[in-house]
Amino acid sequence: MAARLAARRLLGLAAASGSASEVAARRLAPSPIAAAGYAAASRAPVSRPFSTALNYHIDSPENKPDMKWEFSEANMKKVKEILSHYPSNYKQSGIIPLLDLAQQQHGGWVPVAAMDAIAKIVEVAPIRVYEVATFYTMFNRAKVGKYHLLVCGTTPCMIRGSREIEETLLEHLGVKRNEVTSDGLFSVGEMECMNWSDCVVISDVKINFIHISGLHWQGCCVNAPMIAVADYSKGSEGYSYNYYEDLTPKRVVEIVEMLRRGETPPRGTQHPERKNCGPAGGNTTLHGEPKPPPCRDLDAC
Known part of the structure; x- marks a missing residue:
């Protein structure tokens, strides 16, 4: 009964404002301002950060899963230090610092083979590392300059x-x-x-x-x-x-x-007249120690 009443109510509203097709047409038709905005956006060049340049992996001679990749001996000591901060059953908590370390070792970007190596170290499926590496923009998945x-x-x-x-x-x-x-x-x-x-x-x-x-x-x-x-x-x-x-x-x-x-x-x-984030030319206020806030006698309250 309630369902039938609700249906009649909806039909009545549609009839009051025009046919269903007319209502749908009004909803779908963009305004002239929106249409102009969409057109401008379609003409604008798309520029993305390195991390989102590709949302998927394409094998290349220098970036494919079957390549051998491992942390250097010196960095393996850092790996152990990083993992020591987490419980043994939560090694995956170290994925972010391990990706950062791999990126430093590999010249500024993280190949998929490095992600697979990290997955083995923290004992998770590789997709768990891929998810992190593709989410955070500080991880580059393509070559960068020195x-x-x-x-x-x-x-x-x-x-x-x-x-x-x-x-x-x-x-x-x-x-x-x-x-x-x-x-x-x-x-x-x-x-x-x-x-x-x-x-x-x-x-x-x-x-x-x-x-x-x-x-x-x-x-x-x-x-x-x-x-x-x-x-x-x-x-x-x-x-x-x-x-x-x-x-x-x-x-x-x-x-x-x-x-x-x-x-x-x-x-x-790089401003020649600025010290840290102070104003150019020095402070214009607070030249000395600021006055402390007034203290009241709590015993007199």
Whole structure:
């Protein structure tokens, strides 16, 4: 009985607003504004990060499952250290740091054979490692340059000129996004929300059991625009990951050329008048110790 009443109710609503076919047509017909947006989107070039360039694996001479891949002797010690942080029946919890270590050892990208090797180490089906490697954008599944340059593309950096920074890099290096230079030195990618600034010094710490030394960290978009440089030129032992902030097109080219010469550019802000993430020219407020909050006499309450 309730079902019949519900059906009559729906039929009555459809009759009041027109036939069912007319209602469906109105729902499916896009507005002129939406149609114009769809047309513009279809004409726009599609550019994706390395990790999502392919959502599936295609065998190639340098990337196929039957290739032999294993961690180096030095890195096997790191593997044991990583796994020591998890219960023996939860080895799969170490998949992310193990993928990161494999990427450092393999020159900045993770072949499918490395994923299979990790699956054996943590005693899971290979698909469990594939799922992680294809989900997180920091894992590259295609070759990158020895210096992998990542441009922050989030709104604050975009407003401050990150697109101009990226265009300058691509033009200077003669590549497109996600391509590697002919000498194998450089590649350019894009990253969202780097959230980095020179405000707090963290010395010699471990984050997710991945060793990071001398970092400057703050979760706020302050010194935009900025890039990150992953240095795979020295293998996993000499791997570094640094941020360069307050960039200009001229300065980002200078940083690239310093890397090409084997030099180490000063990381952090590139603004000559800024210290860390403070205002250019120094503080305009808080020149001394701030006044403490007033304390009341609790016994008098």
